[in-house]
Amino acid sequence: MSSVPSIQRLPRAAHTGRVTQTRVVLSEWTKLHSLRSTRWSLFAGVLLTIAFPLIFAAVTSSHWGTMSPQERADRHPLDIALAGVNVSQLAIAVLGVLVITGEYSTGMIRASFTAVPKRLPVLWAKTAVFGVVSFLLMLAPVLIAFFASQAILSRHHILQISFSHPRVARSVIGGAVYLMLVGVFALGIGAIVRNTAGGIATFAAIFFVIPPLMNILPTSWNNAITQYLPSEAGRQIFSLTHGAHSLAPWPGGLLFVGYCALTLGIAAVLLVRRDT
Amino acid sequence: MNRVIEARGLTKDYGDKRAVDALSFSVRPGVVTGFLGPNGSGKSTTMRLVLGLDAPTAGDVTVNGKHYRDHAAPLHEVGALLEARSVHTGRSAYNHLLALARTHGISRARVDDLIDLVGLREVARKRAGKFSLGMGQRLGIAAALLGDPSTIMLDEPVNGLDPEGIHWMRSLLKGLATEGRTVFVSSHLMSEMSLTADHLIVIGRGRKIADTSTAQFLEAASGNVVRVRSPQASDLRRLLVGPDVTVQALDPGHLEVHGLTAAQIGDAAAANGFALHELTPQQASLEEAFMDLTREDIEFRAAEIEPEEAVA
Numbered sequence: 252m253s254s255v256p257s258i259q260r261l262p263r264a265a266h267t268g269r270v271t272q273t274r275v276v277l278s279e280w281t282k283l284h285s286l287r288s289t290r291w292s293l294f295a296g297v298l299l300t301i302a303f304p305l306i307f308a309a310v311t312s313s314h315w316g317t318m319s320p321q322e323r324a325d326r327h328p329l330d331i332a333l334a335g336v337n338v339s340q341l342a343i344a345v346l347g348v349l350v351i352t353g354e355y356s357t358g359m360i361r362a363s364f365t366a367v368p369k370r371l372p373v374l375w376a377k378t379a380v381f382g383v384v385s386f387l388l389m390l391a392p393v394l395i396a397f398f399a400s401q402a403i404l405s406r407h408h409i410l411q412i413s414f415s416h417p418r419v420a421r422s423v424i425g426g427a428v429y430l431m432l433v434g435v436f437a438l439g440i441g442a443i444v445r446n447t448a449g450g451i452a453t454f455a456a457i458f459f460v461i462p463p464l465m466n467i468l469p470t471s472w473n474n475a476i477t478q479y480l481p482s483e484a485g486r487q488i489f490s491l492t493h494g495a496h497s498l499a500p501w502p503g504g505l506l507f508v509g510y511c512a513l514t515l516g517i518a519a520v521l522l523v524r525r526d527t
Numbered sequence: 528m529n530r531v532i533e534a535r536g537l538t539k540d541y542g543d544k545r546a547v548d549a550l551s552f553s554v555r556p557g558v559v560t561g562f563l564g565p566n567g568s569g570k571s572t573t574m575r576l577v578l579g580l581d582a583p584t585a586g587d588v589t590v591n592g593k594h595y596r597d598h599a600a601p602l603h604e605v606g607a608l609l610e611a612r613s614v615h616t617g618r619s620a621y622n623h624l625l626a627l628a629r630t631h632g633i634s635r636a637r638v639d640d641l642i643d644l645v646g647l648r649e650v651a652r653k654r655a656g657k658f659s660l661g662m663g664q665r666l667g668i669a670a671a672l673l674g675d676p677s678t679i680m681l682d683e684p685v686n687g688l689d690p691e692g693i694h695w696m697r698s699l700l701k702g703l704a705t706e707g708r709t710v711f712v713s714s715h716l717m718s719e720m721s722l723t724a725d726h727l728i729v730i731g732r733g734r735k736i737a738d739t740s741t742a743q744f745l746e747a748a749s750g751n752v753v754r755v756r757s758p759q760a761s762d763l764r765r766l767l768v769g770p771d772v773t774v775q776a777l778d779p780g781h782l783e784v785h786g787l788t789a790a791q792i793g794d795a796a797a798a799n800g801f802a803l804h805e806l807t808p809q810q811a812s813l814e815e816a817f818m819d820l821t822r823e824d825i826e827f828r829a830a831e832i833e834p835e836e837a838v839a
Contacts, residue, residue: 268632269599278629285622368596
């Protein structure tokens with residue numbers, strides 16, 4: 252600070268508006284895009300969603316001649332196109348947690364709740380803004396990944412699949428929908444846990460630790476339970492084929508939406524009740 | 528509306544620790560009310576309760592007749608500067624203010640005005656995490672004034688500031704009061720409050736100890752101590768000493784009189800033809816008076832009180 256400014260009279264405000272949900276959404280949009288961590292996480296999500304299918308497609312294409320019939324049969328063009336979704340979901344989940352826990356760790360939450368003391372509009376606005384932004388930002392990469400990997404695989408007719416083929420568009424766009432829901436789910440977890448490390452750990456436990464643990468269970472239990480886990484239910488949104496022990500896309504997707512709603516609901520109740 | 532902030536039986540427990548204990552007070556419009564108490568006496572908690580950041584265990588506090596959270600435009604009612612930092616370290620000062628402004632539909636032009644007012648123009652696009660304590664306080668002030676509130680509530684605004692920053696903050700508070708805004712400001716430093724506050728609410732261990740005008744508090748606190756210099760000091764001493772009056776001889780020709788006003792001493796000296804070279808009402812014991820008043824209520828022993836005390 253170079254010098255002490257002289258104290259002028261404070262200019263009177265021309266406009267003193269009331270808090271509305273729309274205004275809180277605008278505020279959250281400002282918050283989201285004005286952080287470097289947001290930009291990097293989203294950039295990482297975009298990059299991973301595109302890069303993995305391209306690498307996967309290139310490797311498959313160059314090794315095609317030496318692959319066994321069995322290996323060739325296991326290659327599905329959609330698995331290749333959506334390979335990045337499995338990786339970028341971590342970037343989106345971390346960002347979803349950070350969107351809310353970043354406010355707690357820095358103290359920003361006090362400013363946010365002083366401006367919007369009813370609190371819930373902040374949670375709804377964060378969810379809406381982050382959901383829309385992550386869907387729109389992930390939609391382009393899944394489409395790019397699909398068409399680019401198809402172009403790389405163009406020499407191999409068996410790996411060609413049309414976007415207009417039944418269920419293909421649903422799967423590809425479903426990849427972006429899934430990533431958006433993962434982000435929203437993680438945001439709800441973050442709002443409940445209120446701590447960045449705890450939020451990420453909780454998300455990782457639900458998505459990456461519990462599912463493999465199910466293999467310890469007797470097969471009949473595993474088959475009965477695993478399909479209802481958030482990660483398994485959610486994944487059906489972008490899976491082209493569905494096994495005997497997995498839900499169909501719509502029930503799976505709706506169940507995952509239900510998990511998101513439940514998480515946000517718990518977060519909302521706690522948000523209003525707890526001290527800041 | 529003649530009560531800006533009104534607390535009735537406000538109580539807050541954290542676990543089994545009572546931070547605020549049946550506190551009732553009111554802050555009147557258009558004056559500077561000092562909220563005084565030792566560190567840990569519940570000042571910050573009270574302010575958080577006012578804003579609804581924490582919910583009271585019992586009792587109630589309203590702002591302009593309503594709970595803070597029930598106001599349609601809360602930033603227009605009260606602007607608050609909390610002691611704990613309330614800024615995302617990764618966001619620029621400008622975007623921080625803009626994000627808050629947007630919740631109330633406040634314009635970018637107003638955000639710019641406030642950045643100029645608090646002197647953060649050069650660093651407005653820098654990340655707030657890099658700010659010094661003084662710059663952070665300026666940003667906090669800008670946020671508090673965004674909604675052009677008629678009441679400003681500040682928690683220990685000069686704590687940890689350098690002399691330049693303290694000077695700036697004092698002038699700002701005076702300026703805000705001159706504009707007719709209500710100012711509710713906390714401090715653990717009596718000397719700080721005596722400079723700015725019209726009215727004082729003193730608390731210790733979450734309980735109210737005093738609620739009085741600053742002038743009255745100072746009068747009571749100074750306890751009619753007057754310093755007198757006279758070439759006839761020993762004669763004067765004999766003249767003044769009485770049942771309720773004690774006189775201490777500090778050094779030759781120099782007395783400290785307890786129990787009489789300067790006027791009474793001057794009149795008595797004149798009536799007896801004594802010359803006076805100095806007649807000074809003492810208010811230097813203010814800090815002591817405050818310590819006396821709150822000694823019982825100090826949560827921590829003196830050694831544990833933060834070094835900011837030295838700023839006084």
